[in-house]
Each structure stands twice: as C-alpha cells, then as structure tokens.
Amino acid sequence: MDGFPVKVTEAVCLGASLAISGICYYLYKKSRTTLDKLDDAPHFTIDGKLKDILKVTPGACLQYAVIEGAVRPVGEPLTSHFQKEIVGVLQKFLLREHRLVWNGFSRTWMDSERILHQRVNEVPFVLVGSDETMVRVLCPIQASGVHTEITHEKFHQVNYGLGDIVGQYLSGEKLKGQLETEEMLKVGTALTGIGEVILDTDGTLCLRPPPNGTQYFLSIADFDTLRGEQESMATGWKALTITFALVGAAVLLWVGRRYYYRLKVQWEQDHERREFERLRAEATRARALLTGPEASQDRVEEHIENACVICLSQPRNCILLDCGHVCCCHSCYQALPHRRCPICRQNISRVVPLYHV
Numbered sequence: 435m436d437g438f439p440v441k442v443t444e445a446v447c448l449g450a451s452l453a454i455s456g457i458c459y460y461l462y463k464k465s466r467t468t469l470d471k472l473d474d475a476p477h478f479t480i481d482g483k484l485k486d487i488l489k490v491t492p493g494a495c496l497q498y499a500v501i502e503g504a505v506r507p508v509g510e511p512l513t514s515h516f517q518k519e520i521v522g523v524l525q526k527f528l529l530r531e532h533r534l535v536w537n538g539f540s541r542t543w544m545d546s547e548r549i550l551h552q553r554v555n556e557v558p559f560v561l562v563g564s565d566e567t568m569v570r571v572l573c574p575i576q577a578s579g580v581h582t583e584i585t586h587e588k589f590h591q592v593n594y595g596l597g598d599i600v601g602q603y604l605s606g607e608k609l610k611g612q613l614e615t616e617e618m619l620k621v622g623t624a625l626t627g628i629g630e631v632i633l634d635t636d637g638t639l640c641l642r643p644p645p646n647g648t649q650y651f652l653s654i655a656d657f658d659t660l661r662g663e664q665e666s667m668a669t670g671w672k673a674l675t676i677t678f679a680l681v682g683a684a685v686l687l688w689v690g691r692r693y694y695y696r697l698k699v700q701w702e703q704d705h706e707r708r709e710f711e712r713l714r715a716e717a718t719r720a721r722a723l724l725t726g727p728e729a730s731q732d733r734v735e736e737h738i739e740n741a742c743v744i745c746l747s748q749p750r751n752c753i754l755l756d757c758g759h760v761c762c763c764h765s766c767y768q769a770l771p772h773r774r775c776p777i778c779r780q781n782i783s784r785v786v787p788l789y790h791v
C-alpha cells in the first residue's frame with residue numbers, strides 16, 4: 435500500500451480553495467469589523483455645539499464620528515481642464531490603455547487595461563455646516579468611498595490599416611484605444627465624512643484618518659447608503675468564504691472516499707490470505723498424518739518443476755475457481771491487477787489451496 439492517495443490536481447484544488455476561503459474570511463472579518471464600528475460611531479451636525487462637545491471631551495478628540503457638510507475650498511479651487519465652469523477641491527486625471535489580448539485557453543479575445551498616466555491634484559478644503567462652522571478635511575487621498583464625480587470621459591479609438599490587422603493576429607494583441615477621464619470632488623457637494631474629529635490647539639476642527647487603522651470614509655452618498663454598501667460587501671465575502679470552504683470539503687470527501695475503498699480492498703486481501711494460510715496449514719497437517727514428515731522433503735524437486743507461471747520461483751499452490759486452473763502461487767494471485775485467471779481470463783470467484791496426498 436503506497437502513501438495517502440492524493441493526486442496533484444486534487445492537492446492543488448484543495449490548497450487553492452482553502453487559501454481563497456481563508457482570504458475571503460479575512461476580508462469578511464475586516465468588513466464586518468468596519469460595519470460594527472460604523473454602527474457604533476456617533477453622528478454630529480457641524481455647528482457651534484460640536485466645538486463645545488470637543489472642548490469637554492478627553493484629548494479634544496472623537497475617535498470615530500460621522501459628520502456631514504458642504505465642500506468649500508480654503509483658498510483658490512481647482513478648475514476642470516475640460517469644463518471651465520466646474521470647480522473642485524480634488525481632481526484625478528487618468529489615462530488608461532485598452533487592449534484585446536488573445537487567450538489561447540478560452541480561445542477568445544479578452545479585455546486588458548493598463549494605466550498609462552495618473553495625476554491627482556488637491557487643495558485644502560473644509561466641510562461647512564448650517565451655521566458656517568467649518569471642519570478641515572485632512573488626507574482626503576487616503577479615504578475610501580466614492581467622493582468624486584466624473585467630469586470628463588473620452589475614448590480615443592485607434593484606426594488600423596491592413597498591415598496592422600495582420601500584425602495583431604500574429605502577435606495576439608489588439609490595441610483598442612485610450613480612455614481619458616477626469617474626476618473631481620466639486621465645490622458645494624454634500625459630503626459624509628467618517629473618521630477622527632479633533633479640535634486643534636489653534637481652535638480648528640479637523641477630520642482625519644483614525645490612527646488605529648479603522649477605515650476612513652469620505653462619500654458623496656449619505657451614511658445609510660454607505661453602511662448598506664459595506665453590509666453587502668461583508669455578505670458577499672461571507673458567501674465566497676462558505677462557497678470555497680465547501681469546495682475544499684468536497685475535494686477532501688472525494689479523496690477520503692477513494693482512500694476508504696483502497697483500505698477496503700486491502701482488508702479483503704488480508705482476510706483472504708489468512709484464510710488461504712489456514713486451509714494450507716490444515717492440509718499440511720492432514721498430509722503429515724497420512725504419509726509421515728519425510729514425505730514433504732521428496733516434493734521439493736517436484737515443486738521447482740511445478741513453478742508458478744508468473745514468478746517462476748514459488749510452487750503453484752492454489753486452484754483458481756471456477757475455471758480450476760492451477761498456474762500460480764498465492765502471492766502472485768493477490769498481485770493480479772484484475773481477478774481474472776492468467777491462463778483463460780475467466781473471472782475468479784474463489785481460490786482454494788492445492789495439496790497433494
């Protein structure tokens with residue numbers, strides 16, 4: 435019996451599904467923790483009272499709080515490169531190249547995208563409440579959540595000649611074109627900010643990323659929408675965790691089932707050999723009673739002449755039934771790949787020991 439019968443593909447499937455399940459579980463736990471923190475976070479309106487609350491809070495700091503206000507630049511705002519009337523405080527410019535790459539495995543052209551150029555501009559800004567109280571927003575680049583709107587999008591298509599088309603089929607790559615986008619966080623946008631709110635020594639209110647690594651959010655959606663998105667993300671990760679864990683369990687069951695059948699065959703063979711040995715011992719005893727112990731010595735030569743047709747060394751010592759052929763030793767019989775007689779190919783239903791009297 436060789437080692438545990440795991441094939442390479444099964445080991446790869448098992449390893450991959452367990453690893454993916456582990457990663458999905460980690461992401462699920464992470465989004466679940468974020469969701470719990472969002473539920474625990476207090477909501478504040480930006481007004482004079484917020485400053486008073488922070489003055490009496492230890493460390494003048496609210497570790498994780500939700501605030502909402504309108505975006506206003508501290509100095510000069512940024513102007514859109516494409517629509518001069520649009521002004522904002524955060525501007526992302528992106529140039530992406532789109533290609534079709536031939537996938538030999540699925541025999542189709544697959545979309546592939548590559549960032550050619552990326553630029554982010556920002557100016558300091560505040561969130562303004564109803565009574566003109568302001569909260570300075572720090573490190574907006576680090577924030578998660580959708581907080582910019584697309585202000586420009588243009589696809590520059592590539593035109594080909596005949597030579598290019600032939601070249602594409604030879605190289606397996608087609609250039610589709612370049613997508614140019616500009617996104618901006620516009621002045622006046624109602625923004626939800628979730629993070630650490632502090633009262634600085636100079637009396638400014640600030641919103642900044644929590645130092646303990648909790649997720650920092652800036653979003654143009656309201657709090658409930660943002661929470662809903664986080665919740666569906668957590669549910670998605672949970673579903674993926676369960677799916678991949680089930681795939682892993684299925685592979686394990688499959689391997690276990692095969693291992694069980696192998697063991698079963700081995701048990702059956704052991705049982706059969708013991709039974710054969712028992713019958714042979716009985717026969718030898720019976721022969722010794724009838725002919726005396728010296729008779730067995732006379733048979734050595736006959737045994738060699740009568741050698742097993744498979745190993746050519748052991749004497750033929752079993753009768754294969756139902757065909758009745760006496761052609762091999764019991765060890766060779768057990769090593770047969772199929773339970774068929776090596777002489778006539780008939781199925782072997784039973785084996786009994788052969789003995790001469």
Ligand SMILES: [Zn+2]
Nearest residue numbers: 742745763766
């Ligand atoms: Zn043999």
Ligand SMILES: [Zn+2]
Nearest residue numbers: 757759775778
């Ligand atoms: Zn036979």
